[in-house]
Amino acid sequence: MIDSIRHAENLARTDIVKVGKSLFERGLTFGSTGNISIRLDEGGWLMTPTNASLGDLDPARLSLFDSTGRHIGGDAPTKEGALHLAMYSQRQDARAVVHLHSTHSVAVSMLEGIDPLDVLPPLTAYYVMRVGRLPLVPYLPPGDAELAKAVGALSGAHHAVLLANHGPVVAGTSLANAQYATEELEETARLFLLLGTRAIRPLTSQQVAVLRQRFDPK
Template identity: 50%
Template sequence: MTATRTELVEAAARLAALGLSPGSSGNVSLREGDTIAMSPTGADLAALDPARLSVLDDDGTLLDGPRASKEFPLHRAFYRRDPEFAAIVHLHSAHASAVSCLEAWSPRSALPPITPYFVMRVGQTPLVPYADPGDPAQAGQLEALALPFRAALLANHGLVVAGRTVAEALDAAIELEEACKLLLLLGDRPIRTLGESDALRLAERYGSPWGD
């Protein structure tokens, strides 16, 4: 058992405490060299055990622990996009799930640059077309997207974010949920977003993805 697995379990418990993983929904994972440690299928994020995570190789073969979440292909796809990604959070949080049922703001982001913190901590968040949960084809679509991003909304499903650390993935997931909540609170009112130049400046300053 490593301290990083403990950090992952603590992050999952925080997400559950915030009400962002209703029931046994959502899953988290951690890259450990050539393997991936993730929450088991049907697990409650509030009650994960660092010593009882599912450990898989890149082909999805279970190496240790209980059966993994069927969303493993989604996690693997994100890890394949960038070797710096070390942790992934996938949630069915209410506001992100609601926004995932709306039309995307643009082809490269489901949400506009609505706050500086969304741009700084999350960045552009593409909407990945619907597929049944666990469908490897959706993971393939995410992996193949030809633009930089570290968060996505899965149509009619929820959010998935990646981070270079567990803390970064946790913060991005919370910030994305808050941005979705704000967007829904605004409803049909005309929205004043950040200008593109403002978003690009913030993205460059904080190292977040924005633009093609």
């Protein structure tokens, strides 16, 4: 039993390192920004530590939390860990959370006139399927307890939120799903900015309703 728990934790460590490296090398995060976490089967979480580049993670130094959210191993945790724990507290289906400062998503979060209840229009089917509705969390300083509370207040109804002037926080039923949804969000933000002031033809409300009924990306 103990060996199987250790094996599962080692796999989770390897997955975090692999995904972090992929995101970094493709320019979806930079410097020491962004963080990734995984909920462990036996309780607790693994999370990327503070001041660490996602492109150069050491699996042995990832921050380890117990089931109460107490830091019990690895390097000092990121100050944004509370964002992850707030998302997990409201989503029992969440197995992983990805938070990035991805360029196009952050740019959209700073625009005047965006809908704070649903920031991006339904430009593509895969955006609706993987992200769904995307609410905007008003700006609060990174690491602020009120920011985590604001994320928690929205995450029961939304598995993806956008922090104003900061970036997305996305939960998934697996690390792969959280990664893919984050990437789909960033690509849709890029498309939105590329379209600029041109007249667009997003999916109709009926088309969106069909996708939500079939795939329920809430």
